[in-house]
Amino acid sequence: MTKDDRFAQLLQLAIREAERALAHGRIPIGAVLVDHDDKVLGTGIPGADEDDAFLMHAETEAIRAAGQLDDYARTTLVTTLTPCWYCAGLIRYLGIGAVIVGDTESWSDSGLTWLEGAGATTKRLHDQICVAMFERWAGDHAGWGDLPASVDGLPGPT
Numbered sequence: 001m002t003k004d005d006r007f008a009q010l011l012q013l014a015i016r017e018a019e020r021a022l023a024h025g026r027i028p029i030g031a032v033l034v035d036h037d038d039k040v041l042g043t044g045i046p047g048a049d050e051d052d053a054f055l056m057h058a059e060t061e062a063i064r065a066a067g068q069l070d071d072y073a074r075t076t077l078v079t080t081l082t083p084c085w086y087c088a089g090l091i092r093y094l095g096i097g098a099v100i101v102g103d104t105e106s107w108s109d110s111g112l113t114w115l116e117g118a119g120a121t122t123k124r125l126h127d128q129i130c131v132a133m134f135e136r137w138a139g140d141h142a143g144w145g146d147l148p149a150s151v152d153g154l155p156g157p158t
Contacts, residue, residue, distance in 0.1 A: 006038070007100055007123055007125060008125070009038075010032065010034060010038065010076070010078045010100060011078055011080070011100065011102050011125055011127060011130075013030075013032045013040065013043070013078065014030040014031055014032045014078045014079055014080045014102065015030060015080055015102065015127075015129060015130065015133075016030065017029075017030025017031060017032065017043050017044065017045050017058065017062075017080075018030035018045070018058075018080045018130070018133060019133075020045055021045035021046055021058065022133070022137070024045065024047075026045060026046045026047050027046050027134075027137060027141075028080070028133045028134060028137050029045065029046055029057070029058040029079065029080050029081045029134075030043070030044070030045055030058055030079070030080050031043065031044045031045075031057075031058035031059045031061065031062040031077060031078065031079040031080070032044075032062055032077075032078045032079075033062045033063055033065075033066045033075055033076070033077050033078075033096075034075065034076050034078065035074065035075055036074040036075070036076075038076075041062075041065075041066035041067075041069075041075065042061075042062045042063060042064065042065030042066030042067070043061075043062050043065060044056075044057075044058045044059065044060065044061025044062035044063070044064070044065055045058050045061060046058050046061070055086075057083075057084065057086065057087050058079060058080075058081075059077060059079055059083050059087040059090070059091070060086075060087060060090060062077065062079075063077070063090065063094065063096075071095075072094040072095045072096045072097065073095050073096075073097045074097055075096050075097060075098075076096070076097065076098040076099070076100060077091060077096050077098070077099050077100070078099075078100040078101075079099070079100070079101055079102070080101075080102040080103060080127075080130045080133070080134070081101070081102070081103045081106060081107055081130065081134055082101050082103065082104045082106075082107045082108065082109045082111065082112060083099065083101070083111050083112070084107070084111065085111050087111070088111030088112070088114060088115055091115060091120065092114075092115055092118050092120070096120065097120060097121060098120060098121040098122070098123070099112065099115060099120055099121075099122045099123070100122075100123045100125065101122070101123070101124055101125060102125050102127035102129070102130030102131075103126075103127060103130035103131045103133075103134055104124045104126065105126070105131050106131060106134045106135065106138070109124065112124070
């Protein structure tokens with residue numbers, strides 16, 4: 001299996017999580033934390049099962065579901081949308097070794113650049129399924145850009 005095949009396969013797991021988020025009426029972001037053998041350690045969607053858990057992003061939920069690890073350096077976080085600064089901070093704090101992202105067009109990817117500067121490996125897949133899923137949701141949810149934004153301000157075009 002090529003690296004691109006591996007990345008696409010892992011992204012499919014995150015896309016299934018994003019679809020689960022949509023089915024629960026949440027923003028379509030899905031995340032999966034895997035170990036160095038691509039074994040799934042945890043998955044997540046925004047808000048988990050709590051209606052008002054705005055601090056529970058898909059990435060933080062995947063990390064939480066994995067449980068505390070002794071070493072995150074050989075783990076990979078796969079997410080359908082570029083991590084926000086909150087999630088990027090947690091990724092860096094834990095020392096997660098790699099981040100694979102489906103959609104880097106709908107939200108600023110400056111957090112990924114910051115993670116690269118800290119030594120994390122990143123892969124931007126520019127997956128059009130992820131882009132379309134988020135754009136459809138954003139189009140149906142006017143004012144989503146009023147959510148707390150990153151240091152860079154509001155996300156991409158609305």
